[in-house]
Amino acid sequence: xxxxxxxxxxxxxxxxxxxxxxxxxxxxxxxxxxxxxxxxxxxxxxxxxxxxxxxxxxxxxxxxxxxxxxxxxxxxxxxxxxxxxxxxxxxxxxxxxxxxxxxxxxxxxxxxxxxxxxxxxxxxxxxxxxxxxxxxxxxxxxxxxxxxxxxxxxxxxxxxxxxxxxxxxxxxxxxxxxxxxxxxxxxxxxxxxxxxxxxxxxxxxxxxxxxxxxxxxxxxxxxxxxxxxxxxxxxxxxxxxxxxxxxxxxxxxxxxxxxxxxxxxxxxxxxxxxxxxxxxxxxxxxxxxxxxxxxx
Amino acid sequence: xxxxxxxxxxxxxxxxxxxxxxxxxxxxxxxxxxxxxxxxxxxxxxxxxxxxxxxxxxxxxxxxxxxxxxxxxxxxxxxxxxxxxxxxxxxxxxxxxxxxxxxxxxxxxxxxxxxxxxxxxxxxxxxxxxxxxxxxxxxxxxxxxxxxxxxxxxxxxxxxxxxxxxxxxxxxxxxxxxxxxxxxxxxxx
Numbered sequence: 448x449x450x451x452x453x454x455x456x457x458x459x460x461x462x463x464x465x466x467x468x469x470x471x472x473x474x475x476x477x478x479x480x481x482x483x484x485x486x487x488x489x490x491x492x493x494x495x496x497x498x499x500x501x502x503x504x505x506x507x508x509x510x511x512x513x514x515x516x517x518x519x520x521x522x523x524x525x526x527x528x529x530x531x532x533x534x535x536x537x538x539x540x541x542x543x544x545x546x547x548x549x550x551x552x553x554x555x556x557x558x559x560x561x562x563x564x565x566x567x568x569x570x571x572x573x574x575x576x577x578x579x580x581x582x583x584x585x586x587x588x589x590x591x592x593x594x595x596x597x598x599x600x601x602x603x604x605x606x607x608x609x610x611x612x613x614x615x616x617x618x619x620x621x622x623x624x625x626x627x628x629x630x631x632x633x634x635x636x637x638x639x640x641x642x643x644x645x646x647x648x649x650x651x652x653x654x655x656x657x658x659x660x661x662x663x664x665x666x667x668x669x670x671x672x673x674x675x676x677x678x679x680x681x682x683x684x685x686x687x688x689x690x691x692x693x694x695x696x697x698x699x700x701x702x703x704x705x706x707x708x709x710x711x712x713x714x715x716x717x718x719x720x721x722x723x724x725x726x727x728x729x730x731x732x733x734x735x736x737x738x739x740x741x742x743x
Numbered sequence: 744x745x746x747x748x749x750x751x752x753x754x755x756x757x758x759x760x761x762x763x764x765x766x767x768x769x770x771x772x773x774x775x776x777x778x779x780x781x782x783x784x785x786x787x788x789x790x791x792x793x794x795x796x797x798x799x800x801x802x803x804x805x806x807x808x809x810x811x812x813x814x815x816x817x818x819x820x821x822x823x824x825x826x827x828x829x830x831x832x833x834x835x836x837x838x839x840x841x842x843x844x845x846x847x848x849x850x851x852x853x854x855x856x857x858x859x860x861x862x863x864x865x866x867x868x869x870x871x872x873x874x875x876x877x878x879x880x881x882x883x884x885x886x887x888x889x890x891x892x893x894x895x896x897x898x899x900x901x902x903x904x905x906x907x908x909x910x911x912x913x914x915x916x917x918x919x920x921x922x923x924x925x926x927x928x929x930x931x932x
Contacts, residue, residue: 453862453896460859463878463917467788467821470752486835489796491752491789526835526850527790528879550856550879573857700800707751707797708773 456573458595464528464550464575465596465659468492468682472672472703473661475499475686478517479524485689488699492528492550494684495521500557500604501687501726504736510558512540515547522548530577535742536562538571545574551596554578554589556741557603557686564743569593579663581614581739583621583656584640590657591643597656599680600739601664604687606728608671610739611664612678618660619679626654664739667692667725669705669718676709693723744931747772747781749807751797753789753822757916761924775806783816783931786823788878788914791831791850794822795838808841816907817843818927824910825850825881832884843908845887846900852882864913866894866902869922875901875913883912 454460471491476482477499485493497513498506512533522529528550533540535554540561544552554567556579569576570593579600580586586597599618601611625636625647633651637644649657662675663684672683683706689699701718708714748758750771762769762785770781778784784807786794798804811817819827825834829842832849853859856879863872873894883900886892894902901912902923909930915923 453860455858455860457861459876459917460861460878463859463876463914464856466754466757466914466917467790467878469754469756469789470750471790471793486792489793491793526833527792528856545857548855548857575856703793704797704800707801711773 461575461595462658465577468528468661469659470707471682472699472706473530473682473684474689474699475684476521476690479520481690481695482521482525484696485699486525486527488696489703490527490699491682492530493521493525494530494532494553494686495549496532499687499690500738501606501691502604503557504604504729512537512544512558515543518544518547518549532558533567534558535560536565536567538567541567541572541576545572549574552576554594556600556738560741566592566743577661579742580618581742582617582640584642585742586618586656586660587640587642587646590646594658596659596661598661598663598684600742601662601666602731602734603664603738604729605665605731605734606667606688606691606726607731608665608667608674609731611662611666611671611675614664614739615662615675615678615680618656622650622654622656625650667728669701669715672702672706673709673715676706682706688726691726698722698725744768744783744928745770745781746928746931747778747784749784749786749794749823751789751801751803752793753787754914754916755787755789758785758787758820761916761921765921765924765928767928772803774801775803778803778806778810781815783818783927784810785927786817786819786826787916788821788823791822791825792835792838794826795840798839804839811841811843811907814907816909816927816931817841818909818911820911820914820916821878821880824848824912827908827910829887844903844905844910845890846883846903846910847885848881849884850881851879852884853877853880855879862896864894864896864901868893868926873915873920873922874918875915876917877901877913880912
């Protein structure tokens with residue numbers, strides 16, 4: 448065969464993995480044992496990190512990329528994709544994660560930002576990136592920098608779904624409005640959202656975000672996952688919600704089944720039974736640090 | 744004609760769009776009752792371990808196996824190919840498959856996501872090459888004597904057919920090309 452015609456790291460290849468994760472649950476794990484539980488429960492991918500967001504909140508201090516040894520330990524036990532987080536703007540952490548062969552990098556506001564102005568130039572990498580967004584403008588700026596998946600940020604580590612709902616509704620609501628706009632109004636939308644006009648025009652045409660839209664930040668129950676899906680998310684991230692609950696394995700399985708059967712209330716009722724206590728959580732109005740404000 | 748698309752997890756919507764472009768009614772399959780009235784079933788790309796578990800919890804595995812035995816045409820892409828394979832190397836012990844393609848597959852056989860690739864495939868069923876996308880693709884490491892190899896890349900089979908089962912290691916649902924879906928639909932008619 449002609450080797451010349453084979454290419455890696457293309458936009459289609461990068462976005463392709465996000466397509467494959469649709470309808471699934473990506474779970475935060477801090478060690479190999481949790482990664483096994485997540486995979487056994489039917490996770491489509493795991494996010495390897497040193498501390499779940501709930502613990503990052505409690506501990507305070509600077510949160511950074513995880514130890515490569517810990518990430519490799521998780522890669523060894525997992526057959527599903529392994530993602531890892533880099534700090535906003537910390538392109539060297541991203542280079543290191545790419546060299547480890549992680550399948551996706553999350554340029555994440557959950558870690559302490561390394562750059563107050565710039566995000567990572569994600570086009571420079573073969574590995575695909577996911578980035579958080581609280582609104583459509585932020586999502587489109589990340590896409591213009593090369594993100595292949597957007598996750599609505601929510602507020603990680605709280606177990607409170609309210610911000611996830613707000614961000615998802617903000618993004619999908621503006622998409623709906625743009626599909627109703629005429630050509631002249633699209634220029635104004637680009638200006639208002641501080642986003643590239645070609646991406647606004649693409650949304651006007653397709654009625655969709657140019658990359659898959661996942662939901663994260665505060666999901667703790669099967670009903671939360673189904674809520675995100677019914678609001679238009681393509682898949683969900685569950686961080687602290689699983690391993691900060693009383694009994695992680697059954698809860699993880701229930702959230703996987705709820706994400707598939709998000710329209711079927713009878714199945715949602717069945718899988719929500721007897722899961723034990725969800726993570727205690729922190730209400731949004733009790734927070735000192737809001738991760739959602741990180742990102743520019 | 745109504746074609747079902749297994750919608751437990753993965754890129755099922757991309758397959759539904761392709762079927763619509765071909766003028767065929769598509770039905771998302773999540774529970775056994777969804778199998779009523781379909782004449783073919785597509786198993787999409789996604790995570791095969793996840794889909795395998797959901798096939799059990801949704802009680803879809805046995806009804807689908809029965810329908811395939813009765814002659815329903817099936818088309819598996821990537822994870823869907825793994826679900827149709829008779830043997831999964833380095834799969835999970837609890838991972839089930841329908842075993843309708845006499846092949847051995849190795850999950851993520853081409854490496855991690857950084858090694859995922861696109862390439863032009865010569866096939867025996869299309870006149871012009873087919874531009875194919877491989878995402879953490881399974882590698883077909885053995886084909887049985889009754890399996891037709893319809894396309895190869897790197898000297899290994901990537902599109903195979905046996906009886907009423909068609910399997911692709913790549914994702915025709917992500918290409919701007921309907922020809923392989925069309926070939927599957929012809930096998931139903």
